[in-house]
C-alpha cells in the first residue's frame with residue numbers, strides 16, 4: 001500500500017472519529033494498493049483500522065502475485081465473505097463503508113454487527129483522493145496534453161460529413177492510437193441542435209454549414225483521466241453564435257481566475273455564472289460549472305453553487321460553463337482542467353480557445 005496515501009486516510013479517520021473502515025470501491029483500492037481487481041458481483045473489501053491490522057478480503061478467483069503491502073484474507077464462492085470480514089471488525093465501534101457498497105453486503109454486515117454504527121466512509125477517501133500528490137499531478141498534466149493533441153486532430157474531421165455516431169467512433173480510435181487505454185467517458189460530438197441539448201444522445205445526424213459543434217472528449221492515459229470541451233463552427237458563424245461564444249469564453253476565463261486557494265469551489269461557479277447572467281443568458285447555463293477529476297472522470301467534489309468548501313493546492317477540476325439555445329440550435333461549451341497551485345491554478349489544457357471556423361469542402 002502507498003504509505004503516504006494510507007496515512008492521510010488514517011489521520012482523517014482519527015479526526016472524524018471513524019476508527020475502522022471498509023473500502024470496497026475497486027478504484028479506491030487501486031488508489032491505495034496500485035492493484036486493479038475487478039470483482040464483479042463478488043465481495044472485495046479493504047478493511048482499515050486506525051490501530052493497524054489492515055486486511056484485504058478477496059475471492060480466491062483473483063490470485064495476487066505481487067506483495068500489496070497488506071495482509072490478504074481469502075474466501076471462495078461457497079463461503080460467506082462478509083462473515084469472514086466481520087471477524088476483523090471491532091465490535092460495537094463505528095464502521096465507515098463506501099457509498100456504493102452493495103446492500104447485499106452491507107445488510108449482512110449490519111446483521112452480524114448490530115451494535116455498530118455505520119457511516120459513509122467515502123467522504124474520507126474522496127477528500128484524500130481530491131488532493132493530488134506530485135506523481136498524480138504529472139500524470140494529469142500528461143493526460144491533458146495528450147487530450148489537446150486528440151482535439152487538434154479531431155477538429156478538421158468535424159467538417160468531413162461524418163454523422164455524430166461516426167465521429168464518436170473516430171474519437172475512440174484517436175485515443176487508442178495515441179496510447180490511451182480508453183476514453184474516460186462517452187465522447188460528445190454534437191452538431192447544431194444536438195449540442196444545444198445538454199441531454200442529447202449521439203445519433204445519426206450530420207453537421208451543416210453554420211452549425212456549432214460541441215466536442216467534449218477525454219481519455220485515460222496511464223490510469224489518469226482527461227476531459228476537455230471545445231466548440232467549433234462549420235463553414236461560417238452567425239453573429240448571434242459568435243456573441244454567445246465570446247460570452248462563454250470570457251465566463252470560463254473568469255472561472256479560471258477564481259480557481260485559487262482560499263476561494264471556495266462555489267466561487268468558481270459564481271465567477272462564470274455571474275458573467276453569463278450579466279450578459280442576459282443566465283437561464284441558458286443549466287448545469288454546474290465543473291467537477292473533480294483524477295483516476296475517474298467525475299470524482300467527488302462539484303464546482304457548483306452548493307459547494308462551499310475552500311479550494312486547496314493539489315486539487316484538480318474542470319471549468320466548463322456553457323450556453324444552450326435550443327430554438328436557435330446553438331450550443332457552446334468550453335472546458336479546461338485546472339490544477340490548483342499555491343497561489344492560483346495551472347490550466348492543464350493548452351489548446352487555444354479563440355473561435356474556430358472549420359472550412360467546409
Ligand SMILES: [Mn+2]
Pocket residue numbers: 227228291318320335
Ligand atoms: Mn467535464
